[in-house]
Amino acid sequence: MTRALRSDTAPACAPGAVLRADPWGEDLHLALYLLYELHYAGFDGVDDEREWDPDLLRLRQAMEARFLHALRTELADGPRSVEDAFAPLLVEPVDLSDSLSHHLETEGELWQLREYAALRSLYHLKEADPHAWVIPRLTGRAKAAMVAIEYDEFGAGRADRVHARLFAALMADLRLDPAYGRYLDRAPAPLLATVNLMSLFGLHRALRGALVGHFACVEVTSSPGSRRMARAMRRCGAGPAAERFYTEHVEADAVHEQVVRHEVIGGLLADEPHLEADVAFGCAATVLLEDRLATHIRSAWTRGDSALRTPLRLP
Amino acid sequence: MDPRGPVLVEGPVEVVLDDGTVVRSDRFVVAVCTCRRSRTYPWCDTSHRPRGRAVPPTEDGNPR
Numbered sequence: 001m002t003r004a005l006r007s008d009t010a011p012a013c014a015p016g017a018v019l020r021a022d023p024w025g026e027d028l029h030l031a032l033y034l035l036y037e038l039h040y041a042g043f044d045g046v047d048d049e050r051e052w053d054p055d056l057l058r059l060r061q062a063m064e065a066r067f068l069h070a071l072r073t074e075l076a077d078g079p080r081s082v083e084d085a086f087a088p089l090l091v092e093p094v095d096l097s098d099s100l101s102h103h104l105e106t107e108g109e110l111w112q113l114r115e116y117a118a119l120r121s122l123y124h125l126k127e128a129d130p131h132a133w134v135i136p137r138l139t140g141r142a143k144a145a146m147v148a149i150e151y152d153e154f155g156a157g158r159a160d161r162v163h164a165r166l167f168a169a170l171m172a173d174l175r176l177d178p179a180y181g182r183y184l185d186r187a188p189a190p191l192l193a194t195v196n197l198m199s200l201f202g203l204h205r206a207l208r209g210a211l212v213g214h215f216a217c218v219e220v221t222s223s224p225g226s227r228r229m230a231r232a233m234r235r236c237g238a239g240p241a242a243e244r245f246y247t248e249h250v251e252a253d254a255v256h257e258q259v260v261r262h263e264v265i266g267g268l269l270a271d272e273p274h275l276e277a278d279v280a281f282g283c284a285a286t287v288l289l290e291d292r293l294a295t296h297i298r299s300a301w302t303r304g305d306s307a308l309r310t311p312l313r314l315p
Numbered sequence: 316m317d318p319r320g321p322v323l324v325e326g327p328v329e330v331v332l333d334d335g336t337v338v339r340s341d342r343f344v345v346a347v348c349t350c351r352r353s354r355t356y357p358w359c360d361t362s363h364r365p366r367g368r369a370v371p372p373t374e375d376g377n378p379r
Contacts, residue, residue, distance in 0.1 A: 092361075250355060251360065254358065258323055258346055
């Protein structure tokens with residue numbers, strides 16, 4: 001893939017290779033991630049026009065179909081209504097023993113916070129970008145509310161408050177390199193899949209319902225998790241910017257949650273009621289992939305291993 | 316509106332606390348806590364949510 005991108009040639013791919021690829025595996029998700037990245041910041045040394053290269057798009061489409069099919073198969077018995085998808089998320093769990101943020105809050109170590117931030121940087125350094133693609137696909141109430149939330153994500157007119165920039169400051173506090181894409185080659189498949197999901201939903205108008213369900217899921221679940229992460233950062237002495245990123249999200253996402261559920265989902269389904277199952281699917285797919293990622297991270301840490309493909313150097 | 320949840324007010328909002336302190340939020344919409352359980356009072360932090368068994372796997376600090 002990188003050879004094809006660098007040399008301006010069509011990707012070489014054995015016939016049927018995509019169909020045989022593990023739909024959760026590193027091969028498929030790294031290739032998909034690289035192709036999606038052409039729609040965001042692109043790569044040095046790769047012609048910007050490759051974003052719309054038909055050979056690359058054809059390959060991307062085959063991989064997306066494989067990924068989407070795996071998600072739909074896994075969620076065949078998943079929720080079909082907004083109520084069923086979101087009700088379990090609107091409860092503050094009594095038992096937090098499976099919660100990664102709870103683990104970090106109570107016993108996390110600085111090296112684990114650094115790994116977590118390096119992993120999440122693949123999304124947070126382009127925070128809210130994949131969701132902006134849904135805007136032209138919405139109308140009226142849903143559009144106005146979605147834009148209002150995105151405006152907040154993008155700093156409400158203030159460059160120093162853009163959430164991606166707040167995350168870069170968090171990374172600097174943790175002595176990580178905040179350069180865009182710096183940790184891509186260390187990211188394991190379960191992390192790549194969470195970011196690919198957003199790009200997949202964002203780039204396809206046909207999946208606008210799923211994008212909205214995904215976005216709502218993250219906003220609904222973010223506040224309590226961010227509260228725990230803020231405490232983890234404080235307890236480990238990560239630094240003021242590291243703490244601020246999460247305290248900002250406690251308050252912001254408590255607002256966003258209300259607006260996204262009532263106005264974005266409410267508005268979308270008032271306009272297009274047939275999309276309800278897609279909204280539920282987007283939410284459930286997010287839960288599924290976040291669950292897989294949390295399992296990956298926790299099992300690596302329990303073994304005393306790095307959750308990254310290769311461990312970070314000490315600061 | 317969620318009867319247990321916050322009051323949503325168009326921002327910016329200033330709230331005078333019991334001790335006379337004025338706090339301000341200039342978000343486009345501000346969620347003002349009504350359950351008094353918020354740890355970021357007077358702003359909502361979702362502490363009004365009922366407690367239950369389910370562990371949402373995505374509550375792991377991946378905010379937007």
